[in-house]
Structures are given as C-alpha cells and as structure tokens.
Amino acid sequence: MSCNSVKTKLSSYVDGEMSAAELQQVKRHVASCPDCYKQLEQFRGVRTSLRDLDAAPEAPSDLPDRVLRTIKSSRTNYFKFAFALAVPVLLAAMIISSRTPKPISNSDRDLTIKRQLAKDRIFDAGTDPTSGASLVHYTSFEGR
Amino acid sequence: MFTTRASKAVSFGLLVAIAAIAPSQDEKAQRYLFRSLAGDYRTNIVAVLKQRIANENGSKLVKIQRSMDGKTKESVLSPLHLQGEFLDDGKELKFYSPDDRLLIVQPNNPAAQDYKFRLPLIQKNYNIRLEPGRKVLGRNCVVVTAESKYPKVSDIRYSFDEKTGFPLSKEIIHSDKTVDLDYEVSDIKFPGKLDPSIFRIEPVVGVEVVNYAEQCVNRPSEAAQALGFVPLIPTRFPYGFQIQRMTISDKNKVKMLCLKLTDGLQRITIYEWVPAPGETITTGEDREIKLHNGLKIVAVADIDSGIRDSVLHTFIVRAEGDGPALITRIGI
Incomplete structure (x- = not known):
C-alpha cells in the first residue's frame, strides 16, 4: 500500500470505518512509515478536538435575559444577606472537604500502582536507551 | 655498529614510553563502556535499533534521536500496538502513549541515572575485556565483554562504534553460553543539525497529562x-x-x-x-x-x-x- 493511498484512508481509520483487511494494511504501513505515522497523529488530534466541540453544550437562547434578571434580583437585600452567609459556609466546607481523606476504591488503587510501576520502567529504559532495558509501552504493562 | 645499537636503544625506549602512555587493552574496553554509560558521544545521532521483545517471539523497531547536548527522543516505530514516544528534553522526562491518550511527565533528575555511582560497582562486579573487533553496518566496532564475577549472572557483550562510542549492538551471554541478541542498530546517521521541534511533545486536546514528582x-x-x-x-x-x-x-x-x-x-x-x-x-x-x-x-x-x-x-x-x-x- 502506497503512502498516498494510506493518507486518503487515515480519516476512515481514525473513525473506525474500515474493513478488517484494510485496517491491517493501513496498520502495517503506518508502523513502518514515520510520515504516515505523523499524519495519523495529526488526524487523531483533530478528531479529538472536533469531538470536544460537538460535546460542548450550546448556550440557551434566553441566556442574556436570564443573566440580566439575575443581576437585578441580586440587588435585593435578601440576596445580599444570603450571599454573605453562603460564602463563609462554602469556604469552610471546602477547607474541611480538602482535609478529609477520601476513601479510595480498589480499582483506583490498582491504577495508581500500575501507573507508578509502568512510569518507572518507561523512564529507566528511556534515560538509558542502550542499556537493553525494554522501552515498554504503557498499555502493555497496564494489561498485565 | 654504534648506529644499530643506538637505534635499537631508541626503539626500545620508544616502546617503553608507548607502553607507559598507551592504555592497556582492558583500559580501552573500560573507556568505551564508561563513555557509553555517560552518553558522551559528542555528535548528533539518529539511529534505528531492532530490539527483542522480552517473553515474546518478535522484535520492535525503536528510533533514537539524540542531540549533541544529550536531548533524546525515542519512538517505537513498530509494532503498532507498542507505539509510544519518550522524550528527555534536559528538564523533563515525558512519555506519550497515543492509544491511551496519556502523557506522563516527571522532572529530569540526572542523579537518577548517575553513572558515577555505577562505575565503581561495574569494576567490582565485572571483568571488562576487549574482544577482537568486528563491523556493524560497515562501521568499525570496539567489542567489549563485561564478564560478571558471579557465574550465575549473564555476561554482556557490546559493540561500540569506534569513532563515536555509540553502542551498535548488545548481546547477553547466559551462564550456559547461549547468546541472545538484545538489540542491534539497523540504521545510523550523524546529522550536523537536528530540528529543535524533535525534542518537544505537545499534548493534543483530550490527552490526560499525569505529573509525577x-x-x-x-x-x-x-x-x-x-x-x-x-x-x-x-x-x-x-x-x-x-x-x-x-x-x-x-x-x-x-x-x-x-x-x-x-x-x-x-x-x-x-x-x-x-x-x-x-x-x-x-x-x-x-x-x-x-x-x-x-x-x-x-x-x-x-x-x-x-x-x-x-x-x-x-x-x-x-x-x-x-x-x-x-x-x-x-x-x-
């Protein structure tokens, strides 16, 4: 498969819209072609950015009116009083919450430990690449 | 007669002087090994090495780009499921795993790989021996074996590029004398310049960044x-x-x-x-x-x-x- 042919298919590859046979061909080519690999990375970045844009909620059409109404109502004494009371209460709650140790789930502990082990091995091998230590891939360690 | 004696004396004197000045074979071997541990190559290097994958029948291709001042980027080219990039930019160590959409960052602490700590240990635990030279990729190599003083520990044989000191291959010699090729460089270049953008990894949107101290x-x-x-x-x-x-x-x-x-x-x-x-x-x-x-x-x-x-x-x-x-x- 040529570079030109692969480059036209990268978009489908990233979107998962490809037959298994084609997928293997593209994978094989990208694994041995730094140019196509780089382009694939760019595609992945663009796709993620677009997904994030899609996911962002649209502002409701009446938002400006609602904001104005809120500002007007905040001028009432009642609101000022409530606000004055709420701020210290919220601050106190935040301080207490930050100092209280939160229970950790076992899956969270697993992930923390695996990441610690993986990152140490990655950086041992990376900082001494000709030591023969294998530059493991994070997922390969995670999957153990 | 006098001339012959005089010339013999001068020749002997020269030999003694050379013997005194020139390092022994083992010293030469040590010098290459220690230079490699210190990463003292004095040139930009772009190399692709084929490294065995432990416990798997296969190997991976890793591209190493190293600047004269020691900045290093390593990219796994294949197989695809192992792809990832490691960067040492002198300040931070970063590892980017595209499949996991994960970037791990930690400060670069030179003490963590302090070769000065390791040199006396190597001298204590290994005999460093010079072997007959060989060629890798058509380049002259200085072959050095680190023979463990403990029979159960495997020996290690390196082939260093004679000119730059970069290790072009590493073999493990097990106690039963079987040999495993750990890695061998399949391509190497010494470019005069390296693009500074090589030594940057910028996370794209959606990548989780995990910082370690x-x-x-x-x-x-x-x-x-x-x-x-x-x-x-x-x-x-x-x-x-x-x-x-x-x-x-x-x-x-x-x-x-x-x-x-x-x-x-x-x-x-x-x-x-x-x-x-x-x-x-x-x-x-x-x-x-x-x-x-x-x-x-x-x-x-x-x-x-x-x-x-x-x-x-x-x-x-x-x-x-x-x-x-x-x-x-x-x-x-």
Missing part, C-alpha cells in the same frame, strides 16, 4: 516516617547489587517505597506498600509467601528470573526476623 529519602527511618509503615530494607544483597536510590511515590493514594538496585550494569526495582483489604493487583505472577503486617513487595527487572528471585529472597530473610511478608513477582 519524586521524594527521595536517605535513611530507613526517614522512609518509615514518610510512608506511615516500616519498610523492609535489607542491608546486603546478592550478586553485588546495591541500593542506588530510595524514593517515596508522591501519589498519596498509595504510599509506596521504591528501591532502585543496580550491580552497575543491570537493574532491579523493588516496591513495597501496604495493600488494601481485597486489593487485587494483577501485575504479573503473584505468589504469596508470608504475611508481614500486610506488606507487599514487588520486584521489577529485565534480568534472569533466578537472579531476581535471589534478590527478593533477601527481603524474605529480612522479614523472617520480624514476621511474615507477602511477596509478589513480576515476570518480565
């Missing part, structure tokens, strides 16, 4: 205070291994002790922590040996399993004095 400790008491439990720290290890660094994981979700051991050339990392009830860490072959205040010990290493087990055994011996321990191994 490192808390070094020097004494067991200091470690115990930081960890909240008393770790097992043997004072002696087999096969000439020594503790190079002792750190505490900074992620306070799980307080872990990390002991980095080395014999100069090979490394073992030991972790200790108190597992939570029902914790099911599946990092390899778990083997419960004993219970000692619920302490869990894991060894991670790219070396013979027998050597790794012997080192772990020193922790068991240490634990036996105090009570039982829970031992875990990771097969690499």
Whole structure:
C-alpha cells in the first residue's frame, strides 16, 4: 500500500470505518512509515478536538435575559444577606472537604500502582536507551 | 655498529614510553563502556535499533534521536500496538502513549541515572575485556565483554562504534553460553543539525497529562516516617547489587517505597506498600509467601528470573526476623 493511498484512508481509520483487511494494511504501513505515522497523529488530534466541540453544550437562547434578571434580583437585600452567609459556609466546607481523606476504591488503587510501576520502567529504559532495558509501552504493562 | 645499537636503544625506549602512555587493552574496553554509560558521544545521532521483545517471539523497531547536548527522543516505530514516544528534553522526562491518550511527565533528575555511582560497582562486579573487533553496518566496532564475577549472572557483550562510542549492538551471554541478541542498530546517521521541534511533545486536546514528582529519602527511618509503615530494607544483597536510590511515590493514594538496585550494569526495582483489604493487583505472577503486617513487595527487572528471585529472597530473610511478608513477582 502506497503512502498516498494510506493518507486518503487515515480519516476512515481514525473513525473506525474500515474493513478488517484494510485496517491491517493501513496498520502495517503506518508502523513502518514515520510520515504516515505523523499524519495519523495529526488526524487523531483533530478528531479529538472536533469531538470536544460537538460535546460542548450550546448556550440557551434566553441566556442574556436570564443573566440580566439575575443581576437585578441580586440587588435585593435578601440576596445580599444570603450571599454573605453562603460564602463563609462554602469556604469552610471546602477547607474541611480538602482535609478529609477520601476513601479510595480498589480499582483506583490498582491504577495508581500500575501507573507508578509502568512510569518507572518507561523512564529507566528511556534515560538509558542502550542499556537493553525494554522501552515498554504503557498499555502493555497496564494489561498485565 | 654504534648506529644499530643506538637505534635499537631508541626503539626500545620508544616502546617503553608507548607502553607507559598507551592504555592497556582492558583500559580501552573500560573507556568505551564508561563513555557509553555517560552518553558522551559528542555528535548528533539518529539511529534505528531492532530490539527483542522480552517473553515474546518478535522484535520492535525503536528510533533514537539524540542531540549533541544529550536531548533524546525515542519512538517505537513498530509494532503498532507498542507505539509510544519518550522524550528527555534536559528538564523533563515525558512519555506519550497515543492509544491511551496519556502523557506522563516527571522532572529530569540526572542523579537518577548517575553513572558515577555505577562505575565503581561495574569494576567490582565485572571483568571488562576487549574482544577482537568486528563491523556493524560497515562501521568499525570496539567489542567489549563485561564478564560478571558471579557465574550465575549473564555476561554482556557490546559493540561500540569506534569513532563515536555509540553502542551498535548488545548481546547477553547466559551462564550456559547461549547468546541472545538484545538489540542491534539497523540504521545510523550523524546529522550536523537536528530540528529543535524533535525534542518537544505537545499534548493534543483530550490527552490526560499525569505529573509525577519524586521524594527521595536517605535513611530507613526517614522512609518509615514518610510512608506511615516500616519498610523492609535489607542491608546486603546478592550478586553485588546495591541500593542506588530510595524514593517515596508522591501519589498519596498509595504510599509506596521504591528501591532502585543496580550491580552497575543491570537493574532491579523493588516496591513495597501496604495493600488494601481485597486489593487485587494483577501485575504479573503473584505468589504469596508470608504475611508481614500486610506488606507487599514487588520486584521489577529485565534480568534472569533466578537472579531476581535471589534478590527478593533477601527481603524474605529480612522479614523472617520480624514476621511474615507477602511477596509478589513480576515476570518480565
């Protein structure tokens, strides 16, 4: 498969819209072609950015009116009083919450430990690449 | 007659002088090995090396781009499922895993790989020998064997590029004399310039960035205070291994002790922590040996399993004095 042919298919590859046979061909080519690999990375970045844009909620059409109404109502004494009371209460709650140790789930502990082990091995091998230590891939360690 | 005698005397004098000045063969071997450990290549390097994948029938291609001032980027080119990029930009160490959409960042601490600590250990644990030269990629190589003084520990044979000192291949010679090719460079260039953008990894949107810091400790008491439990720290290890660094994981979700051991050339990392009830860490072959205040010990290493087990055994011996321990191994 040529570079030109692969480059036209990268978009489908990233979107998962490809037959298994084609997928293997593209994978094989990208694994041995730094140019196509780089382009694939760019595609992945663009796709993620677009997904994030899609996911962002649209502002409701009446938002400006609602904001104005809120500002007007905040001028009432009642609101000022409530606000004055709420701020210290919220601050106190935040301080207490930050100092209280939160229970950790076992899956969270697993992930923390695996990441610690993986990152140490990655950086041992990376900082001494000709030591023969294998530059493991994070997922390969995670999957153990 | 006089002329002949005089010329002989001069020649002998020269030979003595050369012998005194010129390094011995083994000194030359040591010089190449130590230069490589220090990463002192004095040139930009772009190399692709083929490295075996431990416990798998296959190899991977890793591209190394290294600037004259030591900045390094390593990219796994194939196989695709192992792709990832490592960067040492002199300030930070970064690892980007595109499939996991994960970027791991930690400060670059030169002390972590301090070759000055390792040199005396190498001299203590290995005989460094010069072998007959060979060619790799048509380049003259200085072949050096690091022969362990412990018969059970494998020897290591390096082929260093004669001109730059860059190691072009590394072989493991096991105690039964079988040889495994650990890696060999399949392509190498020495470009005059390297684009500075090579030494940058910018996370794209949607990539999780995990930052690690490192808390070094020097004494067991200091470690115990930081960890909240008393770790097992043997004072002696087999096969000439020594503790190079002792750190505490900074992620306070799980307080872990990390002991980095080395014999100069090979490394073992030991972790200790108190597992939570029902914790099911599946990092390899778990083997419960004993219970000692619920302490869990894991060894991670790219070396013979027998050597790794012997080192772990020193922790068991240490634990036996105090009570039982829970031992875990990771097969690499």
